[in-house]
Amino acid sequence: MSKREIDIEFLKKLALFVYESISPIIGTKEAAKKIKRGAGGDISMHIDIMAEKIIINELKKNNINIMLISEEVGELIIGDKEIVKKNEEKLIVDPIDGSNNSIRDIPFFCVSIAYAKGSEINDVDKAVILNLKTKDIYWAEKGKGAFFNEEKIIRSENSSLDKLIFEIDLKLSEAAENFKKFSSVLNKIYRIRVMGCVALSFCLFAKGCIDGYINLKERMRVVDIAAAFLIVKESGGLIFSRGGEDLNISLSMESIPPLIACRPNLKHLIKKELKKIHSLE
Ligand SMILES: [Mg+2]
Numbered sequence: 361m362s363k364r365e366i367d368i369e370f371l372k373k374l375a376l377f378v379y380e381s382i383s384p385i386i387g388t389k390e391a392a393k394k395i396k397r398g399a400g401g402d403i404s405m406h407i408d409i410m411a412e413k414i415i416i417n418e419l420k421k422n423n424i425n426i427m428l429i430s431e432e433v434g435e436l437i438i439g440d441k442e443i444v445k446k447n448e449e450k451l452i453v454d455p456i457d458g459s460n461n462s463i464r465d466i467p468f469f470c471v472s473i474a475y476a477k478g479s480e481i482n483d484v485d486k487a488v489i490l491n492l493k494t495k496d497i498y499w500a501e502k503g504k505g506a507f508f509n510e511e512k513i514i515r516s517e518n519s520s521l522d523k524l525i526f527e528i529d530l531k532l533s534e535a536a537e538n539f540k541k542f543s544s545v546l547n548k549i550y551r552i553r554v555m556g557c558v559a560l561s562f563c564l565f566a567k568g569c570i571d572g573y574i575n576l577k578e579r580m581r582v583v584d585i586a587a588a589f590l591i592v593k594e595s596g597g598l599i600f601s602r603g604g605e606d607l608n609i610s611l612s613m614e615s616i617p618p619l620i621a622c623r624p625n626l627k628h629l630i631k632k633e634l635k636k637i638h639s640l641e
Pocket residue numbers: 408431454455456457458459
């Protein structure tokens with residue numbers, strides 16, 4: 361690629377480069393080779409490092425000046441320091457979300473890329489999430505809507521409160537305790553899913569395949585949700601804190617409080633139950 365600005369087509373191309381380079385090693389021992397602890401806190405595997413390198417190389421090749429915030433390297437200035445400081449452009453990347461799925465060939469893992477000009481999650485204005493197994497792509501631009509491949513996502517709101525399907529994200533060691541603590545919320549749900557790739561789960565939520573997402577962990581990371589955040593917002597879904605407040609999250613490697621996502625018509629119900637739980641703490 362020759363020098364170009366970061367538009368949505370460039371972000372899609374970056375994601376496709378990752379797809380092409382890691383496809384041959386999906387499900388292999390080579391992919392799973394443990395390398396070191398990444399900036400996000402998890403052990404980085406060969407496949408994570410490989411995907412991240414592809415992105416860094418493409419940015420450098422295109423003479424792009426940007427602050428990269430990525431799961432393995434953390435915060436890295438690409439290009440000219442002074443320009444990066446001045447222009448406030450950031451790329452927030454999870455090279456592979458769902459790495460454990462990728463090394464076992466469970467077809468639910470992705471690359472997540474968000475572009476922001478500014479320092480808050482609300483400044484993200486372009487986002488791409490590519491399923492690295494199926495090649496399905498979810499993307500959004502602020503004010504223009506969210507898309508699944510070439511089609512605009514038009515959510516058909518299920519107004520019924522029956523048969524709600526939610527993704528629940530939890531630490532296995534705290535599952536019993538959390539199920540007990542959050543039982544009043546969980547009792548409203550018909551089925552739960554734990555799919556191991558937050559970014560893609562948010563995309564399924566954006567499309568209306570699932571009705572919401574609740575994170576029962578103590579913390580989560582911006583790299584997992586920066587792109588998904590815009591895709592959900594542009595699809596008309598809601599994301600808020602476990603306390604029910606709007607999010608004001610800084611774009612950095614610092615961990616963030618856990619999030620809830622749900623259809624607009626469920627917010628009141630979920631907020632009310634969570635409030636009760638928190639008042640008992
Ligand atoms: Mg990752």
